Every structure is written in structure tokens, then in C-alpha cells.
Amino acid sequence: MTQSAPGHFSASPTLTVVDHPMIAHKLTLMRDKATGSAVFRQRLREISQYLAYEATRDLPVESKTIDTPMGPTQGTQIAGRKLVLVSILRAGNGLLDGFLDILPDARVGFVGLARNEVTLKAEEYYFKIPHSIEQRRVLVVDPMLATGGSASDAITHLKNAGAVNLQFCCLVAAPEGVERLSRDHPDVPILTAALDERLNEVGYIVPGLGDAGDRIYGTVDA
Ligand code: PRP
Ligand code: URA
Numbered sequence: 001m002t003q004s005a006p007g008h009f010s011a012s013p014t015l016t017v018v019d020h021p022m023i024a025h026k027l028t029l030m031r032d033k034a035t036g037s038a039v040f041r042q043r044l045r046e047i048s049q050y051l052a053y054e055a056t057r058d059l060p061v062e063s064k065t066i067d068t069p070m071g072p073t074q075g076t077q078i079a080g081r082k083l084v085l086v087s088i089l090r091a092g093n094g095l096l097d098g099f100l101d102i103l104p105d106a107r108v109g110f111v112g113l114a115r116n117e118v119t120l121k122a123e124e125y126y127f128k129i130p131h132s133i134e135q136r137r138v139l140v141v142d143p144m145l146a147t148g149g150s151a152s153d154a155i156t157h158l159k160n161a162g163a164v165n166l167q168f169c170c171l172v173a174a175p176e177g178v179e180r181l182s183r184d185h186p187d188v189p190i191l192t193a194a195l196d197e198r199l200n201e202v203g204y205i206v207p208g209l210g211d212a213g214d215r216i217y218g219t220v221d222a
Pocket of ligand 2: 091146203208209
């Protein structure tokens with residue numbers, strides 16, 4: 001693993017792992033099976049806000065003249081078209097909220113994918129994205145990158161719809177998912193808060209945090 005910038009580690013050319021004590025602390029709370037949905041959602045939102053800053057670190061900027069109470073000055077504003085956040089339903093919405101806190105003017109798209117728990121393949125049930133996607137930076141958000149099937153399929157659909165400038169942001173990634181996504185889409189950078197050990201025999205990330213959608217929305221069976 002190489003350190004690409006302070007607080008950032010890469011295990012593959014397309015992967016950036018954000019290394020920050022506050023993120024590690026909040027993620028540990030989320031991993032704990034004793035943590036309920038309300039706290040889980042809130043910590044996810046907080047980590048997402050941080051990921052949103054990291055994901056937009058290289059956005060193009062332009063100067064803007066403004067008047068402060070002390071007089072005129074040259075400020076900075078984001079250049080180009082509004083970016084697009086694409087949530088992979090349903091757990092992606094848990095990340096979307098925090099990203100929208102930081103990027104309130106972003107356009108939002110949704111790709112409805114559910115992993116078939118027998119085949120582990122992602123099946124699409126919904127697709128709706130903003131217009132002019134080919135001219136916009138697209139941040140695809142989903143908390144879990146496990147086998148990589150959902151992320152890879154979602155990105156394929158987005159590319160087929162015209163997207164060319166894509167990035168994938170997640171909370172926890174498995175090495176298997178990073179490998180698959182980097183192989184299928186080597187042009188798409190991956191940003192994650194943690195790179196875990198492995199997948200188990202039913203495709204769950206270990207140590208992971210369990211089923212993200214169930215934990216966000218409280219649909220775990222008792
Ligand atoms: C989870 C997760 C990802 C996917 C990751 O969603 O949010 O979308 O699994 O697994 P993969 O990398 O092996 O494809 P799930 O299919 O459980 O649907 P949900 O968001 O509706 O709970
Ligand atoms: N989806 C999840 O929500 N968790 C995993 O560990 C794997 C896929």
C-alpha cells in the first residue's frame with residue numbers, strides 16, 4: 001500500500017482510502033452490531049460529508065470578484081456545470097444525504113439495483129438520471145463495494161447513458177470489489193473510508209458492518 005497524500009492510501013491505482021481518526025471512530029460505531037438505525041444513519045451522514053469534500057478536492061475553480069465589508073477582493077467559485085450525484089438504491093441514499101449537505105446544488109440520479117442473494121448478481125429495477133450527464137462530473141454513491149457487481153453494473157448503465165466523467169464513493173470496500181471495479185472501469189476513481197479484509201462465502205464484507213440497507217432502514221429481522 002502506498003501513501004499518495006497525507007491521510008490517503010492507495011492499494012490500487014484507482015483506489016483512495018481516506019485515513020482520518022474521526023472517520024475511523026465513527027465507522028467503528030457503525031460496525032458495532034449494537035448500534036441502532038438512528039445512530040447508524042447519523043454517523044453515515046457525517047462520514048459522507050467528509051467523503052464529499054474529499055471527492056471534490058480536484059473540482060475546477062474560477063475566480064469571482066466580490067465585495068467584502070472591507071472592499072473588493074478576488075474570491076473562488078466552482079467552475080462548470082452542476083455535478084451529479086447518483087445513488088445506488090437503496091443503501092446509496094444513506095450516503096446521498098451527507099453528500100447533499102455539502103453539495104446542495106447537485107443534480108441527483110438514481111439507479112435501482114438489488115443484489116440477488118443467491119447469484120450475487122445485481123438486478124436493475126429503476127434508472128432515472130439528470131439531463132446533459134455527458135457534460136457533468138458524476139459521483140456514484142453506495143456504502144458497500146462487495147463483489148463490485150452493483151457498482152460496475154450501475155457505472156456501465158451510466159456510461160451507456162452518456163456519462164464520461166465518473167467517480168465511485170463508498171464507505172467500506174472489499175479487495176474483491178476494488179479489483180472487479182478497477183478491471184471493468186479503470187477510468188473510474190474509487191474513494192472509500194475503509195478497505196476491509198475480504199468477502200465471506202455469501203458475499204458479505206468481513207469485518208464489514210452487515211447489510212447496510214437493512215441497518216440504515218431498520219429492516220433487519222429480529
Ligand atoms: C448492497 C449495497 C450495494 C451492494 C454491494 O445493496 O448497498 O449496492 O449490496 O454488493 P456487491 O458489490 O456484491 O454488488 P443490496 O443489493 O443489499 O440492496 P439494498 O441497497 O436495497 O439493501
Ligand atoms: N451489501 C451489504 O450491505 N453488505 C455487505 O457486506 C455486502 C453487500
